[in-house]
Amino acid sequence: MTHNDETVATPGVESEAELAFEGALRPKSLDEFVGQQKVRGQLQLLLRAAEMQNRTADHILLAGPPGLGKTTLAMIVAHESNRPLRMSSGPAIQHAGDLAAVLSSLLPGEVLFIDEIHRMARSAEEMLYLAMEDFRIDIMVGKGAGATSIPLDIAPFTLVGATTRSGLLPNPLRDRFGFTAHLEFYDESELEQVLVRAAVMLDLEIRSEAIAEIAGRCRGTPRIANRLLRRVRDFALVNDVSASRDAVRAALELYDVDQLGLDRLDRAVMHTMLTRFDGGPVGLNTLAVSVGEEAETVEAVVEPFLVRIGLLTRTPRGRVATRAAWEHFGMAERNSTLFSDEL
Numbered sequence: 001m002t003h004n005d006e007t008v009a010t011p012g013v014e015s016e017a018e019l020a021f022e023g024a025l026r027p028k029s030l031d032e033f034v035g036q037q038k039v040r041g042q043l044q045l046l047l048r049a050a051e052m053q054n055r056t057a058d059h060i061l062l063a064g065p066p067g068l069g070k071t072t073l074a075m076i077v078a079h080e081s082n083r084p085l086r087m088s089s090g091p092a093i094q095h096a097g098d099l100a101a102v103l104s105s106l107l108p109g110e111v112l113f114i115d116e117i118h119r120m121a122r123s124a125e126e127m128l129y130l131a132m133e134d135f136r137i138d139i140m141v142g143k144g145a146g147a148t149s150i151p152l153d154i155a156p157f158t159l160v161g162a163t164t165r166s167g168l169l170p171n172p173l174r175d176r177f178g179f180t181a182h183l184e185f186y187d188e189s190e191l192e193q194v195l196v197r198a199a200v201m202l203d204l205e206i207r208s209e210a211i212a213e214i215a216g217r218c219r220g221t222p223r224i225a226n227r228l229l230r231r232v233r234d235f236a237l238v239n240d241v242s243a244s245r246d247a248v249r250a251a252l253e254l255y256d257v258d259q260l261g262l263d264r265l266d267r268a269v270m271h272t273m274l275t276r277f278d279g280g281p282v283g284l285n286t287l288a289v290s291v292g293e294e295a296e297t298v299e300a301v302v303e304p305f306l307v308r309i310g311l312l313t314r315t316p317r318g319r320v321a322t323r324a325a326w327e328h329f330g331m332a333e334r335n336s337t338l339f340s341d342e343l
């Protein structure tokens with residue numbers, strides 16, 4: 001996921017340094033992967049069964065908000081099953097031909113990772129159905145009335161698709177995955193484990209209260225946990241202080257991350273709902289335009305966490321701020337839901 005706002009807490013356009021940092025901290029095996037216990041168990045079983053039968057593992061769909069470990073898990077799948085990994089992404093597949101090039105050059109047993117698979121071209125989707133099911137593709141040769149399709153066998157492979165918006169996948173595609181993992185936001189103790197692990201790898205001495213303070217402010221997301229940890233490390237370094245709870249508070253205040261972990265964009269969305277739309281209901285598109293963001297970003301990046309912490313609900317008539325939202329922003333509730341019911 002990418003968007004334009006330069007916020008620390010919301011996953012944004014990654015700089016080279018951030019990407020290198022993420023890469024270094026990525027767990028390499030299922031055992032190292034913190035949390036998502038259910039998904040881990042399911043994956044373990046799936047990979048083990050494939051190994052015992054000496055075949056490629058079923059296709060896997062990883063669904064969930066940004067930064068919860070989809071790319072990491074895709075890499076782990078390849079690593080654990082000792083298979084080479086090929087990385088691609090939906091936006092890179094704009095024509096069926098782009099996909100044909102990838103599929104026809106796969107090595108036997110290779111794991112093909114397609115990130116943001118919901119953004120793949122429609123024409124490529126159809127090719128993918130056949131490839132997933134029969135390890136075969138039809139190559140179209142020529143144009144118009146003279147066009148013919150030539151069937152081509154491809155090497156058996158395991159597709160790992162990742163999406164922040166599984167709802168956008170057409171059913172035939174979704175049905176062809178043997179297993180869909182829905183990644184959940186992490187709880188605080190899991191985030192503490194992520195942070196302790198990262199602190200060790202960064203060689204950062206940090207108190208456990210400070211770890212807990214960060215864990216409570218990273219939107220249930222390991223990527224943000226790691227990112228905030230790095231900001232805290234910078235803060236401690238530059239100010240020549242230890243990484244204490246106070247240092248965490250000061251550092252995160254500097255970066256506009258509040259006690260709930262809301263960043264500037266989260267707050268802009270909530271604030272707009274409360275002040276301009278009296279708490280809603282307001283439609284996704286209207287809301288997105290009002291904060292100058294894309295609807296997709298608001299829906300996939302901002303909303304899931306706001307829903308999870310109970311500041312916002314989705315109703316058939318639009319998004320509605322909850323009482324907790326009015327309280328968090330220190331405002332008196334305007335009961336617009338009742339009002340619009342009367343209309």
Ligand SMILES: Nc1ncnc2c1ncn2[C@@H]1O[C@H](COP(=O)(O)OP(=O)(O)OP(=O)(O)O)[C@@H](O)[C@H]1O
Nearest residue numbers: 001022025026034066067068069070071072222223
């Ligand atoms: N379960 C985990 N345990 C430890 N670290 C994790 C875990 N999940 C994610 N991380 C860390 O968070 C970072 C982001 O994870 P990852 O890139 O896999 O997220 P993603 O779901 O692919 O996000 P996006 O949708 O933005 O592509 C990784 O660099 C990794 O270090």
Ligand SMILES: [Mg+2]
Nearest residue numbers: 070071072115
């Ligand atoms: Mg990813």
